[in-house]
Amino acid sequence: xxxxxxxxxxxxxxxxxxxxxxxxxxxxxxxxxxxxxxxxxxxxxxxxxxxxxxxxxxxxxxxxxxxxxxxxxxxxxxxxxxxxxxxxxxxxxxxxxxxxxxxxxxxxxxxxxxx
Numbered sequence: 285x286x287x288x289x290x291x292x293x294x295x296x297x298x299x300x301x302x303x304x305x306x307x308x309x310x311x312x313x314x315x316x317x318x319x320x321x322x323x324x325x326x327x328x329x330x331x332x333x334x335x336x337x338x339x340x341x342x343x344x345x346x347x348x349x350x351x352x353x354x355x356x357x358x359x360x361x362x363x364x365x366x367x368x369x370x371x372x373x374x375x376x377x378x379x380x381x382x383x384x385x386x387x388x389x390x391x392x393x394x395x396x397x398x399x
């Protein structure tokens with residue numbers, strides 16, 4: 285029952301996004317956008333099978349990761365931090381920003397432990 289409830293909540297959120305996207309792309313109302321989006325999703329699953337859906341998710345995650353990492357690399361390079369893997373220079377950037385603006389950005393993560 286819990287798995288079904290989680291699946292329904294997940295699907296509601298996904299189809300809300302599909303409806304908004306299709307309504308905006310095709311300048312139609314939301315209900316028609318959900319219907320058209322659902323038809324596209326079902327057709328995609330029918331034609332490509334679940335392996336195609338898995339490959340599609342892999343491509344979506346790749347696009348998301350690249351679209352976050354490339355601007356971060358650009359900003360890190362521009363600000364003079366280690367830009368090849370900007371995740372490694374993140375701590376130094378946070379320290380610099382917190383000292384520059386007088387904000388302790390680590391406070392929410394310390395759970396009440398004094399620094």
